[in-house]
Amino acid sequence: MTADVRRKTPLDRDPVAGDVTDYSPADADRLAADVLRVSSNGSFVSRVLRVITRDGRSKHFEMLTGQDGLTFGVTDFAAGSVASFFRAAASAYPDAFTAAFGARGATLLDAAWVARENGGRHEYDNRGLIRYEWLRVGLAELLAAPRLRGLQLSRFVEGKVTPSHRAFTAAGLTAEWTLATMIGVANSFGAGGMRDGFLRRAVEKADAQHLTGSARETFIAQDIAARYIGRDVDAEPNARKVLACIRDPSVPIPSSDSGLGHRGRRMREVLRAFPDRAAPVVALGTFALAAGETWPQDATTATAVS
Numbered sequence: 001m002t003a004d005v006r007r008k009t010p011l012d013r014d015p016v017a018g019d020v021t022d023y024s025p026a027d028a029d030r031l032a033a034d035v036l037r038v039s040s041n042g043s044f045v046s047r048v049l050r051v052i053t054r055d056g057r058s059k060h061f062e063m064l065t066g067q068d069g070l071t072f073g074v075t076d077f078a079a080g081s082v083a084s085f086f087r088a089a090a091s092a093y094p095d096a097f098t099a100a101f102g103a104r105g106a107t108l109l110d111a112a113w114v115a116r117e118n119g120g121r122h123e124y125d126n127r128g129l130i131r132y133e134w135l136r137v138g139l140a141e142l143l144a145a146p147r148l149r150g151l152q153l154s155r156f157v158e159g160k161v162t163p164s165h166r167a168f169t170a171a172g173l174t175a176e177w178t179l180a181t182m183i184g185v186a187n188s189f190g191a192g193g194m195r196d197g198f199l200r201r202a203v204e205k206a207d208a209q210h211l212t213g214s215a216r217e218t219f220i221a222q223d224i225a226a227r228y229i230g231r232d233v234d235a236e237p238n239a240r241k242v243l244a245c246i247r248d249p250s251v252p253i254p255s256s257d258s259g260l261g262h263r264g265r266r267m268r269e270v271l272r273a274f275p276d277r278a279a280p281v282v283a284l285g286t287f288a289l290a291a292g293e294t295w296p297q298d299a300t301t302a303t304a305v306s
Contacts, residue, residue, distance in 0.1 A: 015126035032056030043285025051269040069118040069128015075156040079120030083111040100138035150295030163191035177274035178221040232261040239264040
């Protein structure tokens with residue numbers, strides 16, 4: 001399967017330590033279309049997926065790179081989520097897992113081995129699991145399998161969406177754009193990093209000012225978003241425009257992401273996908289998965305489109 005796919009870097013070419021080699025398929029239009037298809041129903045989780053992936057142009061189901069040792073999949077599985085993905089795939093799809101990795105697959109189920117081999121930080125760029133050709137070939141095969149689409153999405157929901165939603169509810173927040181902002185931050189810093197490094201600080205500041213209702217939520221959401229892109233403001237020419245949009249909904253959103261860093265681009269996508277800042281979160285919703293792609297263990301991935 002994988003040998004017939006044209007890739008940005010051939011799977012049999014070893015990475016150079018210190019760089020970030022991209023082994024993803026090269027047909028960007030197909031990859032983006034796949035993300036747009038599973039997020040075509042307009043649900044909250046579908047719109048968030050489009051934010052995180054930039055409509056499938058920056059992340060997609062078959063992504064495979066050496067960032068942080070090994071990063072792959074639709075929302076960048078890396079660090080601790082690598083081992084959990086392998087365990088879930090082996091449990092649910094043992095035939096596909098064995099076909100992809102053979103006897104070596106057993107090592108991927110050892111979380112301690114994965115952590116020791118992969119590192120999960122920038123100093124491990126191209127120095128982690130990506131250096132094993134057998135893993136690159138096997139993982140590329142798994143990521144290309146449509147039946148693992150629901151599993152990939154459920155890992156994203158479990159790791160970033162659900163804990164963000166839990167913290168959002170506990171803080172007494174209600175608006176879609178607030179939750180989308182929190183999930184965007186969680187995808188960069190982890191749910192714990194978002195909660196402890198951004199949400200808690202914003203809530204404390206809002207409560208110290210005795211803000212209530214919509215004024216409190218507006219302050220919290222703006223504080224999280226502004227802090228998230230803070231370091232880009234001086235380095236990227238258009239980040240100040242995004243910051244102005246965060247603080248004032250009447251300011252036009254930049255028409256392109258030119259001159260924006262990673263965080264500025266993400267916040268621009270949040271603002272575009274969730275223009276009504278008062279719209280409440282009614283439900284997380286589901287993805288638009290085909291019957292053979294569903295993952296029954298999560299409500300967002302358990303239902304197929306009719």
